[in-house]
Amino acid sequence: MIKARLFGALGLLASVFLIGCGVDGDADKGARSTASTEAPYPSTYQALSSKLTLIQNATVLTGDGARIEGGSVLLGDGKVLEIGDGIDVPDDALVIDAQGKWVTPGIIDNHSHLGVYASPGVSSHADGNEISGPNTAEVWAEHAVWPQDQGFNTARAGGVTALQILPGSANLFGGRGVTLKNVPSRTMQGMKFPGAPYGLKMACGENPKRVYGEKGGPFSRMGNVAGYRAAWIKAAAYKEKWEEYEAGKAEKPPERDLQLDTLMGVLKGEILVHNHCYRADEMAVMLDLAKEFGYKVTAFHHAVEAYKIADLLAENGTCAAMWADWWGFKMEAFDGIRENIALVDKAGACAIVHSDSAMGIQRLNQEAAKVMGAASRVGMDITPEHAWTWLSLNPARSLGIDEVTGSLEKGKNGDLVIWNGNPFSVYTRAEKVFVDGALVYDLNDPAYQAVSDFTLGSLEIEGGLK
């Protein structure tokens, strides 16, 4: 069903309409462990080899709202060693003169289906929605990520250094999302972001009721909420049993339940809730649901009507991950406006630009630029340095990885992009992309342009691909 075979964006839009998405994570918890005590499928990520590198003379957007003209960034040991407007050149450093260029933190997309809805978009690659029941909290996106999806490479060429892969939004509980570093790897584990907490994908509204309405429900938004509540009640009881056992009040541990493991992880604050939800009124209900069961909605995803309740989002410390301008493909998306992200930001809530698309992820900076343009028409002047918070630090917060990435600060990971101009211009392209201080993409050097196994064959076509 999720075939983008017909015609480009229409097909992509179709996939959104069919699967929707959305996940949200708790920005403040900083949790690092998984729900169960052991950590299966562990990360085997190793940074690619890097050199001590000094980038000079750039317009630097730090990602936390600041801007340095004529700025320098020193990368070494995988980290940002120094950042400022005058750094002495270390003896053995590779020096990159970025005169006229811009440097930003790598873009972080907290809503992607790369690898689980891989290109080519054939039905054999439709691994993002486990539509076997309305609650599939037991499934993990990481078990289906195909690292040979060329979309990872094209996203890297767009400056994306980390991303969360989420299950789709067919279910009330779609399963666990996984955060990856955007590096080429033979295995999912080789991309898995060390220490990043899991996300739980939940979905409001039209998708679950459409998918399950004729398969025993939920049939309505009422049924959706009843479904969440019933699941949280079971999860709370499960958690209590484990606590009793751990306190020595029970002899035998409770029987493991994968579904409840994940939900318990949320209740313990270890797994971040990423909640696909479009309508303002539904988001308000979901915030109350979270209070009823003692968890936090880390981020609403899509949140097409977030501008109607931006104050409520700010009050609850819940992020909204949004498109710049997608609207109208289904009823709950009908009230989308171009200023949504800017208005959420203006209310003091955590605003994020997300993609949910193998196309959109290649130019999230451009999506932000469109929002800035639209906002300027109603007197909101958003600076480039501020807008970049939507692209790196805020999404990093929503993924619980903001302590190590998302902004250019001394000691943080060397995840950055050198753009060949102002990244909010349509003509600008990512020139060099670094992950943990290692060059992983270079616009002008084919040796640093990774190609997936699948695409390798396509290169035989006359003239080659780009």
Added chain:
Amino acid sequence: MNRSLNKIFAVCALLLATQLQAQTIAVTGGTVHTLGGAGVIENGTVLIRDGRIVAVGKGVEVPRDAQLIDASGKIVTPGLFDAYTDFGVKEVSAVEGTVDSAQSGERFSASFDVSYAINPRSILIGVNRIEGVTRAAVVPGSSWGEAGSVFSGQVAVIDLAGPGDWLTRSSAAMFVRLGESGSGLSGGSRVNAMLALRDGLEEARDYSANRRSWEQGAHWEYTLKRKDLDALLPVLTGSTPLLVQVERASDISQALRLKKDFGLKMAILGGAEAWIVADELAAAGVPVVLDPQRNLPGGFDSLGATLENAARLNKAGVMIAFTAGGTHNARNITQYAGLAVANGLPYQVALEAMTVNPARIYGVSSEVGSLEAGKLADLVIWSGDPLELSTFADQVVIRGKAIPMVSRATLLRDRYLELNTERPQAYKK
């Protein structure tokens, strides 16, 4: 907020004024990209009377009664033309009752004239026209791909001015599908799709020659219905182009063979791998309607998808036209044009691909597509480079009318600019 309200009032006043007076508008002082023989005119004037352009140039005399629109420091272009949309035949993609762009159950549907269903008051039209889209090809059967047949029906060209004379041309093209999507509609192989198409055209050719005897019952029966045969006649004579949705290079070559065999006029829609057969397309004089952002394979038909498709086709001499690939955001056509430029397409060609080229493909270039005397007055005054992301349409003129620069989306925006209001937002209109 006051600023935007003032702007609305100003535009309304302007509208009222232009309607009451002699409907003469002069757009002055801008950098005018005519997309016609006059090229780019600095500090140019576009003089409009009764819906048409009467003069374009430097130092054009402006009649005293003309309504002036000052475009100093701004860019003026023809209105944008998206070459593949379902404007007016779809509101909410997932709400069935609002979708009229496709039919199901008919094997042949050449007679399916999409213009019967077009709603010029569509909310999508309002949202997109204030961002510079003034004309569109409405292509039937472009919805989810579940319905339709190899012949999907007749394309209409409309303007986005709303009620009135919105139909520029019906039957502007006959839309068919080959390749993978055609195969799915015709029996599981792309052979079926090609045979269905060839059968249809052959029957129409036979019908054209033997209509009288067929009407008298003295001729073998056709599998196509009469209305479908009639609809194919202008395709056979080459007065209506066959718009062929096809992606794979080998399928494009087959389409070109079909063109040759029947002497058709043709345009390719999609064409993810068109660049591979660019020389063949150029030799056959067949243009390509494409979405410049496609660079990942949706399936095995588009393994060759690349951001350089537009640039490579142009370099080989193939005419290109753009589509934003989705009607709700047809307004993003400028962004995708910019993307094509960032990937090697000359700037001027990017402008052509969303103005004069689609007008040529759909046979309406004598009326729209460029700023030249005699043409319908569709133009946009841009705050800056129209391809740039922060640029917006300052004023849009369609058929000589200054469009009020408001839409349902801007009204929603204005309603929720302030959340902490004394009375509920519902009272704010």
